Structure formats: structure tokens, C-alpha cells
Amino acid sequence: MKMDFMGVHHIMTDRITLNYEVSAEDFTRAGEASSDVKKKLKQMGVEPSTITKVAIAMYEGEINMVIHAQGGQINVVISPDEVLMKLADRGPGINDIEKAMEAGFSTAPDNIRALGFGAGMGLPNMKKYSDEMQIETEIGKGTTVTMKVFLS
Ligand SMILES: Nc1ncnc2c1ncn2[C@@H]1O[C@H](COP(=O)(O)OP(=O)(O)O)[C@@H](O)[C@H]1O
Numbered sequence: 353m354k355m356d357f358m359g360v361h362h363i364m365t366d367r368i369t370l371n372y373e374v375s376a377e378d379f380t381r382a383g384e385a386s387s388d389v390k391k392k393l394k395q396m397g398v399e400p401s402t403i404t405k406v407a408i409a410m411y412e413g414e415i416n417m418v419i420h421a422q423g424g425q426i427n428v429v430i431s432p433d434e435v436l437m438k439l440a441d442r443g444p445g446i447n448d449i450e451k452a453m454e455a456g457f458s459t460a461p462d463n464i465r466a467l468g469f470g471a472g473m474g475l476p477n478m479k480k481y482s483d484e485m486q487i488e489t490e491i492g493k494g495t496t497v498t499m500k501v502f503l504s
């Protein structure tokens with residue numbers, strides 16, 4: 353007889369909200385918010401391939417806040433259907449979003465490139481690994497990137 357073990361299925365009933373302050377002062381801390389979300393999704397039993405998508409998309413957005421925008425705030429809402437990430441900064445804004453989305457395009461200066469950043473693959477990978485992505489930006493005011501990864 354085939355048995356069903358209801359107990360092994362993780363049932364998420366509540367939504368979980370996580371808020372992070374991203375500092376641009378300390379490069380050694382860049383990526384802390386995305387690794388914390390990754391850890392929490394793992395504890396919740398989310399599928400590894402889904403965790404990878406969230407981790408890559410959020411890490412790239414977080415790094416952009418650090419290297420291009422003096423940091424900012426990240427708000428993550430994990431609900432039964434999706435992981436919603438909102439990354440808001442008060443940086444310089446993005447002049448030409450289409451250009452910024454091109455693989456290899458980067459305005460990162462030499463000192464940032466010397467640290468290993470500035471390959472120009474962040475935004476293309478955020479687009480690739482998220483299921484939905486939206487950029488709102490205003491020159492001199494800041495940028496908000498909203499990404500969603502669906503949980504299957
Ligand atoms: N949050 C942001 N604020 C201002 N500019 C940004 C932001 N994110 C991305 N950009 C601009 O878009 C370009 C491309 O971003 P990305 O693909 O992540 O490449 P990289 O970060 O390696 O330069 C950046 O070089 C920068 O000019």
C-alpha cells in the first residue's frame with residue numbers, strides 16, 4: 353500500500369518580511385543580505401534551484417547598490433507563491449536603462465574593477481534569474497529595482 357506522509361511537505365501559510373540596510377562603507381559586507389535570504393529559504397525547505405535564482409538576482413542588485421549608489425534598503429517578502437525583492441537606493445539613478453541592461457556594459461571605475469566588480473553582467477543576470485523585474489529610476493534621486501521569483 354502506498355503511503356502519503358503529509359508531514360514531510362513544508363506548508364507555508366504566512367508571509368515573511370525581511371528588511372536589510374545595505375551599507376556602501378564596507379565592501380567586505382557586500383552580499384550579506386542576499387546570503388541571509390538564501391539561508392532563510394534553505395531553512396524553509398525551498399527548492400535549491402529556486403534559491404539559486406533568488407540568491408543570484410538579489411546578490412547582483414545588492415552589489416549594484418554598494419558600488420553604484422552608496423547603499424540603500426532591501427525589502428524581501430516571502431509568501432507561499434513568490435519571493436518579492438525590492439531594492440531601493442538614493443544613488444545617481446540610471447541614465448539609460450536599455451544600455452545598462454546590455455551584457456558587458458559598466459560604468460564602474462578602475463578602483464571598483466580592481467576589487468573584482470564591474471563585469472557588466474549584474475543587470476542581465478538579474479533579468480535572467482528573476483521571473484519578473486522592474487526598474488524605476490530618476491536621475492539624481494535614486495533607483496528602485498523590484499524582482500520576483502515564483503515558488504513552484
Ligand atoms: N543601483 C544603481 N544605481 C545607479 N546605477 C546603476 C545601478 N545599478 C546599475 N547601474 C548602472 O548600470 C550599469 C550596469 O550594471 P551591471 O549590469 O550590474 O554591471 P556592473 O555593476 O558590473 O557595472 C552599471 O555600470 C551602472 O552604470
Ligand SMILES: [Mg+2]
Pocket residue numbers: 412415416470472473474475
Ligand atoms: Mg553590477
